Amino acid sequence: MKTGLLSLCCALMLFASCGKRIPKSDAVAIVPKPVSEQLSDSTFDLTKRTRIRLLADDSTLLRSTDFFNGVVSKAFGKGLYVAQGGQAQKDAINVRLDDSLPSEGYTLLITPDSIDIAGGSPAGVFYAFQSLRQLLPAAALAGERARVIELPAVEIRDEPHFAYRGAMLDACRHFFKPDEVKEYLDLLALHKINRFHWHLTDDQGWRIEIKKYPELTTVGSVREKDLLTNVLDTVRKFDENPYGGFYTQDQIRDIVKYAADRFITVIPEIEMPGHATAALAAYPYLGCVGKDYKVTTLYGIQEDAFCAGKDSTFGFLEDVLSEVIDLFPSEYIHIGGDECMKNRWKECPHCQQRIRDEHLKNETELQSYFVHRIDQFMSSKGRRIIGWDEILEGGDLSRNAAVMSWRGTQGGIAGAKRGNEVVMSPYTYCYLDYYQTADTAGEPLAYGNCLPVDSVYKFDPYAGLTPAEQKYILGVQANLWTEYIRDLDYLEYMTLPRLAAIAEIGWTYGGKDYADFSDRMHSLAKVYDAEGYKYGKHMFVPETGKVPESAGGGTGATGSATGIAE
Missing domain, CATH: 3.20.20.80 (Glycosidases)
Known part of the structure; x- marks a missing residue:
């Protein structure tokens, strides 16, 4: 019995050490604003076991997966496994190319079962991952250890106006x-x-x-x-x-x-x-x-x-x-x-x-x-x-x-x-x-x-x-x-x-x-804070003069940036 309790305690400690469930953000708030977005109430659970599956034989897609793994590894301690070829799967980020889309355009569909990304080119896929980055909760962006990262279920269709x-x-x-x-x-x-x-x-x-x-x-x-x-x-x-x-x-x-x-x-x-x-x-x-x-x-x-x-x-x-x-x-x-x-x-x-x-x-x-x-x-x-x-x-x-x-x-x-x-x-x-x-x-x-x-x-x-x-x-x-x-x-x-x-x-x-x-800039400011960027807070400061928590905790110009700089 003591052995069973010890094993259970160890398992609970191991579970706790892997982090917690980080809840999704309250709203879809992407900058620059997508062409269209349709939000639903459900979520997708992103975990260490989630795979990125590349359904197109194009090595340049690895640029996007490398980028995204650099982001989520802060919370998971490692990047997601990337597989090439095969069919779209559940509990995966499925990535494909779709030549019916504009070259820099993309679709991003998040459901409880999977994340599906299509790009008119590898550039479109890269921009989809940039949008996905902004959908990550602030705690995950900041590197808080996580067992599950919730993402809002949403369908986004997007493309740039200017080339x-x-x-x-x-x-x-x-x-x-x-x-x-x-x-x-x-x-x-x-x-x-x-x-x-x-x-x-x-x-x-x-x-x-x-x-x-x-x-x-x-x-x-x-x-x-x-x-x-x-x-x-x-x-x-x-x-x-x-x-x-x-x-x-x-x-x-x-x-x-x-x-x-x-x-x-x-x-x-x-x-x-x-x-x-x-x-x-x-x-x-x-x-x-x-x-x-x-x-x-x-x-x-x-x-x-x-x-x-x-x-x-x-x-x-x-x-x-x-x-x-x-x-x-x-x-x-x-x-x-x-x-x-x-x-x-x-x-x-x-x-x-x-x-x-x-x-x-x-x-x-x-x-x-x-x-x-x-x-x-x-x-x-x-x-x-x-x-x-x-x-x-x-x-x-x-x-x-x-x-x-x-x-x-x-x-x-x-x-x-x-x-x-x-x-x-x-x-x-x-x-x-x-x-x-x-x-x-x-x-x-x-x-x-x-x-x-x-x-x-x-x-x-x-x-x-x-x-x-x-x-x-x-x-x-x-x-x-x-x-x-x-x-x-x-x-x-x-x-x-x-x-x-x-x-x-x-x-x-x-x-x-x-x-x-x-x-929407309050959401992007969370990315600024996670990356340690220095940025002006003027647009986030209401008449009270106090920076709201939603604007992030980063400072304005600091160190040598606050002095005379020429």
Whole structure:
């Protein structure tokens, strides 16, 4: 009898050590909002014994299972067993491909018997698992040991509105290490963002290794000191130590693969003809003056640019872009094109000779000539250029080029009206380096404007366009310039939760309801907390000033992120 009692006690202790039943969340609250969802009262019990069964012979589906196992292993202590082939089974997550669905679309059906996922492609399956992640209870996301995780019975049908849903990271003003870039990519994947625009060259640093021109990184990647205060301050303070960093080509290949595993395409940006001081410091012959260039320590628009009159400039850029093309398989390569000051061109005999030889009217048309020449080269390599909306100026932009509208939406509207594809990214709605609140006391240093999440959510990328013109809008993009963002915590804080609003505009376009979005964001905040993300709490704080428990327990900007960050 004693032996039986001992065995029973041991069994009970073992049962208890395996965790508990974690009840389902009260509601289905997914960001970005699915196209349709139908909730019922029952649940599915997810346990360690639940198998993931892949019904399609496609190895890329393992990207999704690896991701999901990384999430549930926190609660179960291990991932779920993955089986390939066979038939759908009960007590399993059955995964298949369905070519009748849109490429990035999916269905997610949770019943008491099973979870059934169908994707129009492996990307659609990945997004289904991202939605399934948000349906997990907060305790499971947080890693509380579980015996059973309840999931609500629901049928979801979903697909994105826009094909291009992007986020830009400026690695020039402040450099982010490869592992930090990967963490940023994980953050994008959570929000079903599928384009990573990587700003790699600018006046303040050249961040990409180019084998043929090693001084771009030995010289151009390092500025002599780093600004610590607002560039507009009367008295500026600097860290007097050299500041720099760059990505080797091997690191870039690794990051591109890491992004692809999350169904994110990396679009590199190589700035031209302006924002080129770092390149000129490395190779002075590329500029109009030809000497005495330094990597810039201050922020703002610089006078110097690549010389548009020298053929050697175009030879250099074609060499650089050839190596870039080998590293990045993306259809588009971003060439910048913004904020090019033309005073040097006005004074440069080479540029003036080019204007005469090409029968150009002025320096604005010279910039158009510059862009057109790069466009022709990229087209010969089977790639397309995309650039900031200044590339429209001068009137000779080919239909093959795409426009990224940042100075409001006017550039995007103009591009769409003339038949160019457009990504809408206006600073008025999409610049995440702006303050998240008008009450800036205690906020980390930001660019100066105020862009709260509810203002981001109001953005309509189709405004001002006819239905015929709307077809040229590829999508939307959030931009994060890093003059005042120097570490990952600070990056996360400025990005979240505003990236979620951009993601919903890109995925769910139409029928927006900010109150509903705000309610659903409490659920997404639980994922933020589980991942340890720093994020702004302003949208979660009612008039009492107290953060509700449903907003999660994570802090806002902490540590170095609360101080002056430039």
